[in-house]
């Protein structure tokens with residue numbers, strides 16, 4: 001993976017620790033539980049949304065609380081102590097996922113100035129090539145989910161076009177997207193903030 005920075009790791013719930021030549025970002029038990037998908041609602045434990053027994057739930061939680069897990073900023077890799085390899089691997093995967101989501105939304109947010117008028121489907125690619133040039137583009141008459149950001153596009157505020165499933169790489173059929181990509185960027189930035197806040201909520205739990 002590409003190097004993670006202290007800022008990126010603390011944004012998703014880590015805490016920077018420096019001493020002498022050591023520079024590490026530690027994740028505490030509640031933060032690790034969040035990445036591991038372990039949750040307790042006051043009644044029952046769930047793992048990735050699936051109910052698990054109280055014994056397993058408590059056992060996982062105490063391992064995450066007693067173990068240590070950190071990212072070494074000097075050697076650029078993850079380490080753990082007192083946790084199984086499988087547990088460590090799953091947490092590392094989830095952290096990488098959170099980091100790449102965070103950087104994807106950052107990239108989307110800085111991509112293109114909102115003043116530039118974007119043509120419909122300019123960032124779609126199909127077997128026909130990039131964009132939807134040559135395809136009829138309509139204005140949506142019914143609300144639909146935006147291809148770019150997933151939010152609801154009200155009638156009249158979106159581009160609507162058709163991509164033949166045979167030519168599709170990413171999306172196919174009738175596709176709706178916000179006419180104004182600034183809306184998508186805002187939605188994606190908000191989603192990123194929520195993700196970050198959720199990770200932090202686990203830490204402060």
Ligand SMILES: [Zn+2]
Nearest residue numbers: 146149178184
């Ligand atoms: Zn959108």
